Amino acid sequence: MSISRLPSWFDKNVDYTEPRYHEALAxxxxxxxxxxxxxxxxxxxxxxVWSLSPRQGKWWDVRxxxxxxxxxxxxxxxxxxxxxxxxxxxxxxx
Numbered sequence: 001m002s003i004s005r006l007p008s009w010f011d012k013n014v015d016y017t018e019p020r021y022h023e024a025l026a027x028x029x030x031x032x033x034x035x036x037x038x039x040x041x042x043x044x045x046x047x048x049v050w051s052l053s054p055r056q057g058k059w060w061d062v063r064x065x066x067x068x069x070x071x072x073x074x075x076x077x078x079x080x081x082x083x084x085x086x087x088x089x090x091x092x093x094x
Contacts, residue, residue, distance in 0.1 A: 007039070009064075020056070020057075021062065024055075024056075025066075025072075026069065028067060028072075029069040029073040031046055046070075
């Protein structure tokens with residue numbers, strides 16, 4: 001589990017890749033791809049959307065899985081950006 005910044009409430013002993021969390025993981029990944037907010041800003045909106053739709057589990061039960069998916073997607077974006085920057089440097093002859 002590679003998490004960039006671990007919130008105090010996050011339980012690192014839980015395996016958020018278990019099948020019961022798949023919907024929450026997908027939700028977190030999709031949310032991260034569709035906005036540029038930090039987790040602290042986005043969480044209230046994510047909680048509201050999760051709670052208003054017929055999803056599996058209560059927000060407090062899936063919060064860690066949503067964050068895990070969110071952070072995983074964010075980390076992949078930043079590593080993709082690093083790779084693009086490196087490629088751009090080669091084009092410029094650096």
